[in-house]
Structures are given as structure tokens and as C-alpha cells.
Amino acid sequence: MEVEQIDKSKIEIREIEWEGPFSWTGFENQNGLNKIPDIDGIYLWTFQYEQGYLVYCAGITKSTKKRFRQHTLEYMSGNYTVFNVLEAEKGKRVEIWHGWSYARTHREEYNERKEEILSAVDRQLISFRVFIAQMPDKRERARFEAAIMHQIYHSKEPWAELADRGMALSKRRKDEIPILIKNISNVKFYGLSKILEI
Numbered sequence: 267m268e269v270e271q272i273d274k275s276k277i278e279i280r281e282i283e284w285e286g287p288f289s290w291t292g293f294e295n296q297n298g299l300n301k302i303p304d305i306d307g308i309y310l311w312t313f314q315y316e317q318g319y320l321v322y323c324a325g326i327t328k329s330t331k332k333r334f335r336q337h338t339l340e341y342m343s344g345n346y347t348v349f350n351v352l353e354a355e356k357g358k359r360v361e362i363w364h365g366w367s368y369a370r371t372h373r374e375e376y377n378e379r380k381e382e383i384l385s386a387v388d389r390q391l392i393s394f395r396v397f398i399a400q401m402p403d404k405r406e407r408a409r410f411e412a413a414i415m416h417q418i419y420h421s422k423e424p425w426a427e428l429a430d431r432g433m434a435l436s437k438r439r440k441d442e443i444p445i446l447i448k449n450i451s452n453v454k455f456y457g458l459s460k461i462l463e464i
């Protein structure tokens with residue numbers, strides 16, 4: 267099947283304003299940051315790094331309040347990967363616990379190490395700096411998330427190894443007109459370019 271040529275004149279340019287840093291929900295007192303506003307859009311989990319923030323993960327949601335509650339439960343259940351935060355803040359991937367499929371098949375190990383792992387989870391959630399951007403269109407959110415993560419996956423920077431692979435991503439289809447996103451922020455991001463095609 268032949269794909270139609272995209273009319274470049276139809277390419278939109280959008281400015282997306284990133285707000286933050288915010289605290290992971292429930293850790294506002296420990297790190298002195300504001301609570302995440304409840305929005306429909308896209309979010310970044312970052313670690314403080316050099317002169318800015320290193321993007322570890324991007325995600326999309328209809329409600330940050332509900333989504334972060336789900337993420338916290340997954341962390342507390344041992345389903346997500348947990349890092350040595352001091353190393354992550356240097357851009358190095360040093361795992362304390364590997365989540366995902368490993369976690370599902372190693373429940374006995376998780377139960378034996380539960381206290382240690384949950385203590386590390388607390389340190390990681392306290393250290394996360396969360397950024398959010400409003401983006402009401404569901405399909406555009408999915409494209410934006412995919413573009414951010416693929417940019418990190420293809421980066422030659424050593425810190426790119428910090429990002430988990432295997433996310434369910436839905437990048438732009440060939441029949442969709444590209445959108446150029448101008449990322450506006452008052453902080454420096456490592457892993458998110460100023461202009462990103464989605």
C-alpha cells in the first residue's frame with residue numbers, strides 16, 4: 267500500500283510549556299517542592315543532574331493525580347526498577363532492584379529484600395523532580411511520549427542507559443502530519459531537545 271506524501275506546509279509548530287519541578291506525590295514535605303497539579307497531559311520523571319535535570323522517563327495521562335497514585339503502588343509492590351539515586355544523579359544506571367518481568371518471577375527475592383527495596387523506593391521517589399505539560403489531545407500525547415523516549419533511546423550519551431526500555435510507545439504513523447514541538451522551560455533538560463518532531 268502506498269503512503270500519501272505529506273504536504274510540508276501543513277506541519278504545525280506548537281509551543282509546549284513545561285512546569286516544575288514538582289515533588290512526587292506524598293513527598294512534598296521531605297523535599298520542599300510543590301505538589302503536582304492534576305492535569306491531562308504529559309509528564310517527565312527526572313533526576314537532578316549537572317546544571318539541570320536528566321529525563322529518566324516520560325509518561326501520559328488524563329489525570330496526574332490518579333496516574334501517580336498508580337505509579338506509587340507499582341513501586342511499593344516491587345514492580346518498577348529502583349536505582350542507587352546517588353549514581354543516577356551522575357547519569358549512571360546502578361540498580362538496587364530490577365522491576366518488570368524480573369520482579370514477576372522473583373517474588374521470593376523481593377519478599378526477602380522488601381525492607382531494603384522499599385527504603386530505596388522512598389529515596390528514589392523523594393529524589394524525583396517531576397515536570398508536567400498540558401496536552402489535552404490523547405493521540406498527540408502518545409506521539410509526544412514516544413518521540414521523547416525514542417530520542418533518549420537513540421542518544422549516544424552514557425546517561426541514555428538510565429531509561430528503561432520496553433515501554434508501550436505509539437509513535438507518529440506515516441499518514442499523520444508531523445508536529446514540531448518547541449519545548450519551553452526555565453530549566454535545562456538532558457534528554458529533551460528544544461525542538462522535537464512528533
